[in-house]
Amino acid sequence: MKVIYGVDNGFLDFPGQYSITLFFSGCNLRCSYCYNLEVVDGEPVIEFESLQSYLLGFQDVFKKKSIYVTLSGGEPTISPYFNMVVDFLKQNKFIIGMHTNGLVLPKMKNIFKSVILSVKTPSDNIPSKLIDIDSYCDRLLKSIDYYNKSPYKELRYVNILDQKEWVGDVLSRIGDRLDQSWLVKKVENFLGEKNES
Numbered sequence: 001m002k003v004i005y006g007v008d009n010g011f012l013d014f015p016g017q018y019s020i021t022l023f024f025s026g027c028n029l030r031c032s033y034c035y036n037l038e039v040v041d042g043e044p045v046i047e048f049e050s051l052q053s054y055l056l057g058f059q060d061v062f063k064k065k066s067i068y069v070t071l072s073g074g075e076p077t078i079s080p081y082f083n084m085v086v087d088f089l090k091q092n093k094f095i096i097g098m099h100t101n102g103l104v105l106p107k108m109k110n111i112f113k114s115v116i117l118s119v120k121t122p123s124d125n126i127p128s129k130l131i132d133i134d135s136y137c138d139r140l141l142k143s144i145d146y147y148n149k150s151p152y153k154e155l156r157y158v159n160i161l162d163q164k165e166w167v168g169d170v171l172s173r174i175g176d177r178l179d180q181s182w183l184v185k186k187v188e189n190f191l192g193e194k195n196e197s
């Protein structure tokens with residue numbers, strides 16, 4: 001059974017740690033600036049058995065169980081193979097991180113050591129009738145609560161120029177839940193630009 005699109009490893013994805021990154025195919029958004037469209041549109045190509053051997057091989061090489069693995073994509077949480085891969089990681093004591101757009105919550109709780117939640121207002125080519133702003137903000141607020149329990153969390157905000165009418169609204173609804181000064185500054189910049197135009 002083919003479960004993921006690809007793997008990578010290095011120091012970029014888990015703060016301060018060498019980690020393996022797993023790329024799940026598919027996404028529930030299609031951002032105009034997406035740099036991973038081949039993953040978003042791609043099909044899984046790596047067999048589950050091959051992935052298991054690859055990951056366990058790292059434990060052998062490093063002679064320890066605490067290998068860091070970041071789930072990315074695409075959007076990992078919408079993959080039909082997400083739970084299967086996470087179960088394997090948990091059973092084998094890997095330390096799990098994730099990159100997500102926050103619109104779908106995983107069923108399991110308190111398993112992520114690190115989460116980067118990238119808030120992305122849908123691009124024009126994602127018609128707002130597919131997801132209205134109320135349910136969009138509601139999902140993000142639930143995600144912020146959920147991932148706040150992770151020891152390391154980073155909430156990124158990506159401003160999409162082609163959907164400006166959503167930006168101020170989304171940020172006014174979720175902005176008070178955020179404590180990252182860079183984000184607040186970005187909001188202020190945006191609102192400043194908006195007032196000037």
Ligand code: SF4
Binds near residue numbers: 028033040
């Ligand atoms: S949420 Fe991320 S992976 Fe999905 S389309 Fe947007 S940038 Fe690409």
